[in-house]
Every structure is written in structure tokens, then in C-alpha cells.
Amino acid sequence: MRLATLAATLLAVAAAAVQPALAQQPAADTLGAVRARGTLVCGVSPATAGFSMPDSRGEWRGIDVDSCRAVAAAILGDATKVRFIPASTQQRFTMLQSGEIDLLVRSTTWSLSREASLGIAFTGVNFYDGQGFMVKRASGVTTARALDGATICVLPGTTTELNMSDYFRANNIRFTPVLIDNVEELRAAFIAGRCDAYTTDASSLASFRASQGANAEAYLLLPEIISKEPLGPAVRKGDWRFFDVVRWSHFAMLTAEEMGINSTNLATFNDSANPDVQRFMGRSGDLGRQLGVNNDFAVQVVRQVGNYAEVWERNIRPLGIQRGINNLWSQGGLHYAPPMR
Structure with missing residues (x-):
């Protein structure tokens, strides 16, 4: 047998031996783990005003904090079911990789090297920075x-x-x-x-x-x-069901702003004849169930956390930062949500 043929045969045998072992490894199921635990564990910056920081009563506040709460609202129907873990710049990725946290939302820049080499995936951008x-x-x-x-x-x-x-x-x-x-x-x-x-x-x-x-x-x-510093949430790569929920929780806030839906007028849209609104409200279609959550997940996000404009006004406006490129695409900004249909 020629060396090349022998080498190919040995590689095929080795690959066949590895396949059963790989098949036995369970797929990551953060969504299931969060449900079983009843709490989302979110890694955040320990003290960045406007993004994540405890207030005088020890209550966490900020745009990153609200991103975590939106995910909890989507999965558990309760935005308060979040445990916030302060994550340093040096430890944040290890904490996510090891499973110490479910989700990292810590003013973290989405970059090629991080996504390609750290085993993490960014779900989108909640703040465009520089x-x-x-x-x-x-x-x-x-x-x-x-x-x-x-x-x-x-x-x-x-x-x-x-x-x-x-x-x-x-x-x-x-x-x-x-x-x-x-x-x-x-x-x-x-x-x-x-x-x-x-x-x-x-x-x-x-x-x-x-x-x-x-x-x-x-x-x-x-x-x-x-x-360019696109900041956004990150999850463990390969856990795509959880990835989808985190991504669409953010898009729900953007879509709500586009539609003029906010936490105070939400109920007035219940009887809307607009098909897009009906899908958003979970009154038609099966969008939530396709993600593995309830059909009214977007309603829970907006009711309990607000649309993106509300989150911005509550957390970022007091810093004196103009919305600028963080406006919706229809208002000259970069935020653009794919259609919810």
C-alpha cells in the first residue's frame, strides 16, 4: 500500500472514531438552563454610569442592564429575574466561556479576532461608539x-x-x-x-x-x-437558540420604536389591524414559538423594559450624549431591525 493511501486510510479511521464521541456531546442549552434556574446570569461592567452601575439603593441601572432585563423578560416573562455579575476587562471572556455567566453585556466591542478566536458570538449592537x-x-x-x-x-x-x-x-x-x-x-x-x-x-x-x-x-x-466601537451582547458560540433570543429581544425594542409602540401606549395596539403590529404583539403567527419563547415575548420586553428610545432617554440622555448615529435608520442613524415576520 502506498504511503499516501495508508495515510488517507488512517485519517478516515481516526475520523470515524471521533464522530461517535462528538455525537455524544450535548448541544449547549443556555435557554433551558435559564428556564430551569429561573434567573438569567448577566456579566456587566461594575461601574459605568449610563451603561451598568448600581444606584444609591443598590439597583443596577444602564443601557447594558436593560439589555439583560429585556432577555429575561423574553425568556422568563419577568425582567427582574436577572443576577448581575461584575466582570472586569480581563476576566469577562473567561467568565462567558466557562459558563459562569449566561450572557456578556459589558460595553464590549464586536471585532473579528474576538468572534473568531474566543468561541463567542456577538448578537448585535446596542450602542455605536468610538x-x-x-x-x-x-x-x-x-x-x-x-x-x-x-x-x-x-x-x-x-x-x-x-x-x-x-x-x-x-x-x-x-x-x-x-x-x-x-x-x-x-x-x-x-x-x-x-x-x-x-x-x-x-x-x-x-x-x-x-x-x-x-x-x-x-x-x-x-x-x-x-x-469604530460597535458595542453589544455576546454569547457562547454554537448556542444558537439562545443567540436568537438575545438578538431578537434587542430587535423587539428597535421595532417597537419604529412602530411608535412604547411601554405606556402598548395596550392601544392590541386591536390594530396592521398585520406587522399583530405579529409583533403575538396575536398572529408563531414568531415567539419559533424562537423557543412565548409568542408575546416582544410585548413583555416593551412592557417591562421599554422600546429603544425609552432605554436611551432613561440611561444615556442624562450623560449629555446626543443620540446621533444611535438613531434609527429612518432618522439618519445606524440602528436597523430586520422584519419580524
């Missing part, structure tokens, strides 16, 4: 190009760190990174003057500035936006 820089107004710096030789506070192991290095290298700007793997300690270092500038997503910078109260005017957000 990386910026903040300095103390007293420094006199008004542009990122003037940061030559500066020290820059940045979270390690993030796309932020890579973007910063690429930007400064491309523009022949010298810099020294100050790497601190704790966002509160990082911000404290910036306030204390351990670094000349602080870089992260522009929304997070605005959140930090707003949290400074009367001292907010002491900080300046520079005009340069140096990257």
Missing part, C-alpha cells in the same frame, strides 16, 4: 495630536489599548501607557495626575465626566474619534 481622549482643561491641550510625549491612562487587554498604540504610531506621536486593570483605580490615577490623558470609548468618557458633578467642567473630551 474611542476618544480626555484631558484636564487646565492642560491647554485641545487635540490628540498635541499629546506627544504624554502619559496615557488605559485599561490593559482591551481594543482601546490596541487602537491607541495604532493611532499614535501612525501619527508618529510618542507616548507612555499607564496600564491599570480596574476602571475606578484608573480614573483615580487620571484625576490625581498620574497620567496626562485618559482614553476609552467616548461614551464612557462622557459618563465619567458627568459623574464628577460640579467638577465636570475641569475635564475636556478631545474632538478626535479614532476607532
Whole structure:
């Protein structure tokens, strides 16, 4: 027998031996696990105002928090059935991969390398962002190009760190990174003057500035936006039933806004003659059951969490961030929900 033929035969035998083992491995069923547990476990940022942060009563608030609650409303019919787990930038992916959390919604950028190499899949974008820089107004710096030789506070192991290095290298700007793997300690270092500038997503910078109260005017957000940062939920790759529910929970909020449906007027649409509205309300078709949830899942999301505009007004507007590219596609923005039919 020729070597090539022998090698092919051995490979075929090995493949045949592996197939039964693979077939015996049960498919991931996060949807079933959430139902059995009665609670969704969601990984979020520990302290990012507008995105995920406990209020004075210990109640979690923010757009990422509301994304988690929307999924709980869709699966369990109760948006309060969520356990929020603070996830650091270094640990967040390991927590998702290991099953410590069901869902990661932590101002996390959707990128090729993350989706291709980490065994995770992003379900969509709940906030379109971009990386910026903040300095103390007293420094006199008004542009990122003037940061030559500066020290820059940045979270390690993030796309932020890579973007910063690429930007400064491309523009022949010298810099020294100050790497601190704790966002509160990082911000404290910036306030204390351990670094000349602080870089992260522009929304997070605005959140930090707003949290400074009367001292907010002491900080300046520079005009340069140096990257695309589509932020959104991530799940374990291969768990496609759960993936679909997370994705369509978000699309339900966008679709509701498009239709003019919100948490206060929802009941007035019960008798609508519009077929699209009837499907959205779960009064015709089987859209919910096709996802593995109740047909009124979109109603539960909107009733208990709100449409996307309500979520934005509640969490992001107070930061002073204009909606801009986070508007619906019909209003000049990037948010676009596929048809629910």
C-alpha cells in the first residue's frame, strides 16, 4: 500500500472514531438552563454610569442592564429575574466561556479576532461608539495630536489599548501607557495626575465626566474619534437558540420604536389591524414559538423594559450624549431591525 493511501486510510479511521464521541456531546442549552434556574446570569461592567452601575439603593441601572432585563423578560416573562455579575476587562471572556455567566453585556466591542478566536458570538449592537481622549482643561491641550510625549491612562487587554498604540504610531506621536486593570483605580490615577490623558470609548468618557458633578467642567473630551466601537451582547458560540433570543429581544425594542409602540401606549395596539403590529404583539403567527419563547415575548420586553428610545432617554440622555448615529435608520442613524415576520 502506498504511503499516501495508508495515510488517507488512517485519517478516515481516526475520523470515524471521533464522530461517535462528538455525537455524544450535548448541544449547549443556555435557554433551558435559564428556564430551569429561573434567573438569567448577566456579566456587566461594575461601574459605568449610563451603561451598568448600581444606584444609591443598590439597583443596577444602564443601557447594558436593560439589555439583560429585556432577555429575561423574553425568556422568563419577568425582567427582574436577572443576577448581575461584575466582570472586569480581563476576566469577562473567561467568565462567558466557562459558563459562569449566561450572557456578556459589558460595553464590549464586536471585532473579528474576538468572534473568531474566543468561541463567542456577538448578537448585535446596542450602542455605536468610538474611542476618544480626555484631558484636564487646565492642560491647554485641545487635540490628540498635541499629546506627544504624554502619559496615557488605559485599561490593559482591551481594543482601546490596541487602537491607541495604532493611532499614535501612525501619527508618529510618542507616548507612555499607564496600564491599570480596574476602571475606578484608573480614573483615580487620571484625576490625581498620574497620567496626562485618559482614553476609552467616548461614551464612557462622557459618563465619567458627568459623574464628577460640579467638577465636570475641569475635564475636556478631545474632538478626535479614532476607532469604530460597535458595542453589544455576546454569547457562547454554537448556542444558537439562545443567540436568537438575545438578538431578537434587542430587535423587539428597535421595532417597537419604529412602530411608535412604547411601554405606556402598548395596550392601544392590541386591536390594530396592521398585520406587522399583530405579529409583533403575538396575536398572529408563531414568531415567539419559533424562537423557543412565548409568542408575546416582544410585548413583555416593551412592557417591562421599554422600546429603544425609552432605554436611551432613561440611561444615556442624562450623560449629555446626543443620540446621533444611535438613531434609527429612518432618522439618519445606524440602528436597523430586520422584519419580524
